Amino acid sequence: MSIDVVRKPLRADAARNVDKIIAAARQCFREHGPEVPLQTIATTAGVGPATLFRNFADKEELVLAALNRQLRETVDPVIVDALADIDPATGLMRVIEAIMAAASDNANLLGAVAGRRELLTGITGSLIDSISVLLSRGQGQGTLRPDISMTDLFRLLAMLIGVVDTMEPGSDAWRRPVALIEDAIRSERPSRPLPAHVPLPASQIPGPPPPPFQSPSQPSQYQPPSRANGPRFS
Secondary structure, eight states, X not given: OOOOOOOOOOOHHHHHXXXXXXXXXXXXXXXXXXXXXXXXXXXXXTOOHHHHHHHOSSHHHHHHHXXXXXXXXXXXXXXXXXXXXXXXXXXXXXXXXXXXXXXXXTHHHHHHTTTOHHHHHHHHHHHHHHXXXXXXXXXXXXXXXXXXXXXXXXXHHHHHHHGGGGSOTTOOTTHHHHHHHHHHHBSSOOSSOOOOOOOOOGGGOOSSOOOOOOOTTSOOOOOOOOTTTSOOOO
């Protein structure tokens, strides 16, 4: 599914350094955020800055290598199983779930290449090809809507990955929107409840906090602030 960052074959010791640098990058981005200095990554990896820059020209190249490694380790095996499954629609949903889990676990890595779509396309091209195969098979079996195009699915995936920006790092709040997407793309809506509702992080909520989520059978007791005291928008 994924492609390796193009590089010459490495000696065993150099390959070990690359592995240490990528592992350190994933750790540092997770712990310190997308602005973590490369010096911190080199120190965590136990290598000098010269060794890091000998293998990665800049932070962008290192981030892409780390993302690529994560996809290869966590998503590729799911794709292999999905392509071998007799139920392509279920396989497709497992692939989408694996992508979202990887995105949630690596939110800061994604943040480091935010807005660089052409770079992300370079490491997800084969992934999209596999999803296209699963979509075509599911439509042939009648389990996925026949009027969905690969362009639709690509945009839905982009929307789902954007959900990561509305979650705490590592959260599984993505499961609910993924289930809503499944309801939309299957020929028949699955007979299962939606996953649990997860509120937005408090840091992303302007003004007074929203009421707790309640099912339709539970009337809300929340009273919005009066117009006199609440924020005014023109």
